[in-house]
Amino acid sequence: MPELPEVEVSRLGISPHMIGETIKEVVVRNKQLRWPIPEEVHLVHGLRINSIRRRAKYLLIDTDAGSIILHLGMSGRLRVVPTSTALQKHDHVDIQLDNGQCLRFNDARRFGACLWLNKSEDSHTLFRSLGPEPLTEDFDAQRLIDLSRGKQVPVKSFIMDNKVVVGVGNIYANESLFLAGIDPRRPAGKVSKKRYIALTPIIKDVLAKAIEQGGTTLKDFAQADGNPGYFAQELRVYGRAKLPCVNCETPIKSVVIGQRNTFFCPQCQR
Template identity: 55%
Template sequence: MPELPEVEVTRQGITPHLIDQQVTGLTVRNPSLRWPVPDIAQQIVGQTIRNVRRRAKYLLIDTDAGTTIVHLGMSGSLRILPKTAAIEKHDHIDLEMASGKILRFNDPRRFGAWLWCELPEEAHPLLSKLGPEPLLAAFNLDYLSQALKGKKKAIKLCLMDNHIVVGVGNIYANEALFAAGIHPQAEAGKVDTERLTILVAEVKQILANAIKQGGTTLKDFTNAEGKPGYFAQKLHVYGRGGETCTQCGNLLSEIKLGQRTTVFCGLCQTR
């Protein structure tokens, strides 16, 4: 599943092609995504795209009439293509622009979303209860300490809870906990301040590095130019269960936690 860095890389890739462009058409070939795609052609055609933003893993395409909310789901991708580009399997939606280019949404598994919001996005039910962005100042030691206070749930599950902090998916939760020396099953409310300080810093650094590298290479992910990400070569634990720890040489353990694969080093992650 594309995680926050992949979504941010996609946003950065498509934005220069969309800003200040007038929408000249909207083609929906298959409206049956995670939620039915609404009929918004009348609202969006003729509008000018003012901004392209990201909130958690949602992309927000702003016009004066409203905002298109896009989620890539498990296998979705957005590509900037010429209007004459051949239609391929799973090409569900085209947003056409006056430049002659299109924003094409492809989603083989159809778990993605393409929705419309005329309210401030903070009022939309998908966005209203989200936690802070991990790369912004609101995600800090004081905030995280308070958010985890008294919680008996595993720290990794809390780190992946979008009500606590958005966008720290499975890959980056594994990596951040390793870097901070925290066992993924540690009771969240009992992780000490020293480790939480490191964890906050590592979440920010690891996500920022992933964005800089172009996103993690996943089977279904390509960025707006069709190139894969390059962060996978820097992963220390995710996907490496049974291999040796890059820090101490111990064999990495792999378990299921919250139905997600969790990899850690039993010697380096003891708190």
Template identity: 65%
Template sequence: MPELPEVEVTRMGIAPFVEGQIITRILVHQRQMRWPIPEQVHLAEGQTVLSVTRRAKYLFINTAVGALMLHLGMSGKMRVVDKALERKKHDHVEIELASGKKLVLNDARRFGSCLWQQAGGEPLTLLQKLGPEPLTDEFDSQRLFTLSRNRQMPIKAFIMDNAVVVGVGNIYANESLFKSGIDPRRAAGKVSKKRYERLTQNIKLVLASAIEQGGTTLRDFAQADGSPGYFAQQLHVYGRTHEPCDVCQTPIRNKVIGQRNTFFCIKCQK
């Protein structure tokens, strides 16, 4: 599943081709995505794209009258191609531009979405309870410590709660907890303020590093197959069940927490 770094890399990749361009036509080939694609998305036709922004895992193609709000779901990807290029299987939305390019949303499993956010209107329900972005000053250790008091849920589930902080998906939650030496099974309310300081710093470092590494895919973004994939990264625990820990050689363990596979070292993480 694309996590925050992959979505941010997607934003960085499409922005140079989309910003400042006029949307000439939007072709919706499959309306039944995670939520039905509303007719209002066609309000963007004839509008100039002012910016491409991201909130959590949502991408916004912003115009004066509103924004197309796109989500990649579990298998979605976006690419910029020539408008004349033949449509591929699972290309569900094509956003044609005056430049002769088009922005394509491809999603084999159809868990992604394309919604409309009216300019000046009430934010869509999906956006109303989101916590701060992890790479901003709004997200700090004091917030984590305060919200965690008396919480019995595992620390891993706590930092993956979008109401606490957005975008700390499964891969990066595992890696951040390992770097911080915190057992993912520990109750959130039992983690000290000092350890939350370390965890906050590592969440920021892990996500920023992943985004930086993902930037290497951008040179191919305008090709027919140019959507960024999962970039090479050094994973210390994620997906490494029974492999030796990089630090102490203890076999990495795997446990399901909050319906997600969780990887950790019982010696390094307390």
């Protein structure tokens, strides 16, 4: 499933081709994705794209009438192609531009979304309870310390909670906790303040490096230009069950936490 770095890479890939261009038409071939596509998305016909933003794992294509919200779900993919490009199976939505190009949304599993926002982000139920962006100053160690006190949930689940901080998905939670030397099973409230102070910049650094390297291609994700993300080559624990730890050569363990596969070194992470 595309996580925050992959969505940010998609935003960076499509933005130069779309910002400042005028939307000719939105063509919906399949209205039923994760949620039904609302008729309001057609309000953008004839309008200029002012900006393309990311909030958590959502992309917002802003016009004067409102914003089209896109979510990639489990297998969604965005490509900027000539409108005349032959359709592929599962090409569900085109945002066609006056210049003959279009943003084409392909989603084999149909867990993605194309929705509408006509006011501020806080007015939409999807955004109302989201925590801060991890790469901003609003996310700091003090927030983790304050929100974790008394919490018995595993620290991995805690930092993946979008109410705490958005976008720290499964891959990057595994990697960050390994680099911080924190056992992902440890109750969030039992992690010391000192360790949260160390963990916070690690989370930021892991996400920033993943964006810089084009995300992580494991199965479904590719960049907007079709190229894979290269951060997979940097993974130290994720997907490495039974392989030797890169630090101490102890076999990496795998457990399930919050219904997600979790990888850690029992020697390096305490």
